[in-house]
Amino acid sequence: MNILLSIAFVGAWSSGFIGAKLGSGSAPTVTLLMWRFLPLALVLGVVALTATRASWRGLTPRDLVRQAAVGALSQSGYLLTVYYAIELGVSSGTTALIDGTQPLVAGALAGPLLGLPVSRRQWLGLGLGVTGVAVVTVADAGGGTGVAWWAYLVPFLGMLSLVAATFLDRRSRTDVRPMVSMTVHAVTSAVVFTGLAAATGTVAPPASGSFWTAVVWLVVLSTFGGYGLYWLILRRSGVTKVNTLMFLMAPVTAVWGALMFGEPFGTQTVVGLALGLLAVAVVHRGDRHNRPDQHDHHNGHDRDRDRHRHRHRHSDDHNSQQSAEPGPFTPRR
Numbered sequence: 001m002n003i004l005l006s007i008a009f010v011g012a013w014s015s016g017f018i019g020a021k022l023g024s025g026s027a028p029t030v031t032l033l034m035w036r037f038l039p040l041a042l043v044l045g046v047v048a049l050t051a052t053r054a055s056w057r058g059l060t061p062r063d064l065v066r067q068a069a070v071g072a073l074s075q076s077g078y079l080l081t082v083y084y085a086i087e088l089g090v091s092s093g094t095t096a097l098i099d100g101t102q103p104l105v106a107g108a109l110a111g112p113l114l115g116l117p118v119s120r121r122q123w124l125g126l127g128l129g130v131t132g133v134a135v136v137t138v139a140d141a142g143g144g145t146g147v148a149w150w151a152y153l154v155p156f157l158g159m160l161s162l163v164a165a166t167f168l169d170r171r172s173r174t175d176v177r178p179m180v181s182m183t184v185h186a187v188t189s190a191v192v193f194t195g196l197a198a199a200t201g202t203v204a205p206p207a208s209g210s211f212w213t214a215v216v217w218l219v220v221l222s223t224f225g226g227y228g229l230y231w232l233i234l235r236r237s238g239v240t241k242v243n244t245l246m247f248l249m250a251p252v253t254a255v256w257g258a259l260m261f262g263e264p265f266g267t268q269t270v271v272g273l274a275l276g277l278l279a280v281a282v283v284h285r286g287d288r289h290n291r292p293d294q295h296d297h298h299n300g301h302d303r304d305r306d307r308h309r310h311r312h313r314h315s316d317d318h319n320s321q322q323s324a325e326p327g328p329f330t331p332r333r
Contacts, residue, residue, distance in 0.1 A: 132275025
């Protein structure tokens, strides 16, 4: 996995928690999310009708419905719970820490649901990551913040929604272009959040500058950066490896939140950060060791034949044998 992509993904994904914190004090959750996705859906819709029309060819209504379902889970369901938790008073760092349990769930289910091999080194990395998240989460939850205990359960619902979206995407056999999937997901979320805002009477945006700063922040950094890179790395490196990077979101967000909002940052957070970095290093080291074998096994026409077979086999097999030059990637955000 390209280290620069990994760093960019961690920073962009973490920015979503910070952006939610920026906008939480100026408007209700559904208002912020509605105005985040309305302009995004409009821009992507115009691009879809002009510059990327060819990318939609060959897609069936079933493919689009599947993409809408993935978007409803990975954007609408996930973001609604994360933003609501922050609105309830859970800090951005703590929300990211709770959300960091996603790799444990996704990694454990990758084998039985997708038939993907999970090596001992990957499990070791996951174990280290879970330990780091647990250290900081327990310390934060017991810090006497005055937040209702059930508020800490809300991000877990978002984590489960994102896990479900990940596996739904991986079960798809259709190769959907990046801009197509992002457009469908954005339009789906715009419809969902506009409906929720209309139902709760919170459609009108506030005039505060902090609200619109948060909207721009979330569209540019979190949507195009975070979500795009999430699905890019997912298809290039697999469920277990991409979700191991999710362990870095908690400590990175905690540091970011401490610098921007004065949120607590103590010894436990440092320990969690160190364990998260170690977890990623363990998995990436194993990945580097495996690549030479893959390159020796496939060469010349063998790689072309393998890529042809991969395109006609179930997408679950995509990560078990990757060629030196992967085929077209289809992110689902």
